[in-house]
Amino acid sequence: MIDSARLAGLEEKLGHKFGDIALLKRALTHASADSTASNERLEFLGDRVLGLVIAQKLHHDNPADNEGSLALKFNAMARGETCAVAAEAAGLAEYVVLAVSEAASGGRRKSAILAGVCEAVIAALYLDGGLEPARAFIERYWEAPLKSIGADMRDPKTTLQEWAQARPSREAPVYRLVKREGPDHAPHFRVEVSVSGEQPETGEGQSKREAEQAAAAALLARVRETS
Numbered sequence: 001m002i003d004s005a006r007l008a009g010l011e012e013k014l015g016h017k018f019g020d021i022a023l024l025k026r027a028l029t030h031a032s033a034d035s036t037a038s039n040e041r042l043e044f045l046g047d048r049v050l051g052l053v054i055a056q057k058l059h060h061d062n063p064a065d066n067e068g069s070l071a072l073k074f075n076a077m078a079r080g081e082t083c084a085v086a087a088e089a090a091g092l093a094e095y096v097v098l099a100v101s102e103a104a105s106g107g108r109r110k111s112a113i114l115a116g117v118c119e120a121v122i123a124a125l126y127l128d129g130g131l132e133p134a135r136a137f138i139e140r141y142w143e144a145p146l147k148s149i150g151a152d153m154r155d156p157k158t159t160l161q162e163w164a165q166a167r168p169s170r171e172a173p174v175y176r177l178v179k180r181e182g183p184d185h186a187p188h189f190r191v192e193v194s195v196s197g198e199q200p201e202t203g204e205g206q207s208k209r210e211a212e213q214a215a216a217a218a219l220l221a222r223v224r225e226t227s
Helices: 004-014 021-027 040-061 067-078 080-090 100-104 111-129 131-141 143-148 156-165 208-226
Strands: 174-181 188-194 201-205
Touching: 004 021, 021 040, 021 111, 040 067, 040 111, 040 131, 040 143, 067 080, 067 143, 080 111, 080 131, 080 143, 111 131, 131 143, 156 208, 174 208, 188 208, 201 208
Parallel strands: none
Antiparallel strands: 174 188, 188 201
């Protein structure tokens, strides 16, 4: 459990004084520490609040973009990996309440856990103070990712698929789950991707999708170096 002094320090970082501090405590509680009072329900709500704020921001800042371009940028900004980066930037990792075993296994640096606590904190800010505190948090910690987005926002799997399709001698990428380990609430995946005529590459992540994207990115990086 986090003491009041530490919570006050986090409130200062978040720029919001909670009327109901229990909301913040719950937002920081991972299922490994307390399955009945974890942050999972808050994650669900925070994901939707994040989506609204990001969609509004992209709609306002990119008046020339069509729906498809906006959707690609939205997906890049709302995915778990970006949430995890924002959680790191906000310093949330040190406040997450984890089971001793989860903390010992590096849980404070796991992408899925960081993404979840970030979404839960967004929900806590929204429930306690309305949309504006949540918006302020998102605009602060998504500022760098939003500035980094470019014209081509295709994810690595899509890019690898298009690379293979553009070469008649290559078949579509094939993804194979090599290994799944860890508990259900914090799994770790290793995936291999292969394209005919190329050596396969592997990727790892806290979800199967994340591992597939990492594998595709690794293969893309290699074929680009040799092309």
